[in-house]
Amino acid sequence: MKKYIALLRGINVSGQKKIKMAELKETLASAGLQNVQTYIQSGNVIFESEESSEEAANRIEGAIYKAYNFDVPTLVFEQNYLQNVIDQNPFLSKVDDPKKLYAIFLYDDLTQEGLDRLASAELGGDEYAIVDGVVYTCYHNGMGKAKMDINFIEKKLMVRATSRNWRTVNLLSQH
Structure with a gap:
């Protein structure tokens, strides 16, 4: 099982x-x-x-x-996949507050067109990295003020996605 x-x-x-x-x-x-x-x-x-x-x-x-x-x-x-997601987060050593971190899980495959659209977008000072099909986001000013929310990511990448805050990712990996 x-x-x-x-x-x-x-x-x-x-x-x-x-x-x-x-x-x-x-x-x-x-x-x-x-x-x-x-x-x-x-x-x-x-x-x-x-x-x-x-x-x-x-x-x-x-x-x-x-x-x-x-x-x-x-x-x-x-x-156990979530442990890989945790281990690969490139922002863990760059922020002091994990509340600024999210993982966005994609339902659809990425295209070069979508990647180019996101790469050229104005992010309002926030950062992202895509590692093994997961979009890691770092909201330096908090998620509430972020321009790069889930709808923004979906529109730019032309995919369906779901987002989880870093606390939830960690807790789900431990259940």
Whole structure:
């Protein structure tokens, strides 16, 4: 049995696609996932399954659509992958406050056109680095004042993505 993390995109944000975590946990357990846990309201699920990550993502998306009648793009990866994400963050030694750090996980492949669009964008003093398909961001003035938010990243890179703050990434890696 493999331990997985699922990142659900766009639930419980600005009153859209509302899902109570207790209901989500029950929905996914009923769909056949084992030892389902949720972490905070933004769509983080820890579970076990014999399936591949792609099969588990499809199972989760199908169960959510059946229960709530809306699509929720879902990324699933083995839990140990998050340790790689943590180890590869190029900004860890450059900031004193981890609240300035985020990881953006991509649902789609990067294109050179998207990379060029992001490289030429004005970032308002913030920084990013892309390592193994994860966009690491450093918001020097805090996320609340950032120009380079998730919508900006998605538009420039021409991808769908989901973002997690650094605290959440670390906590999910430890569950």
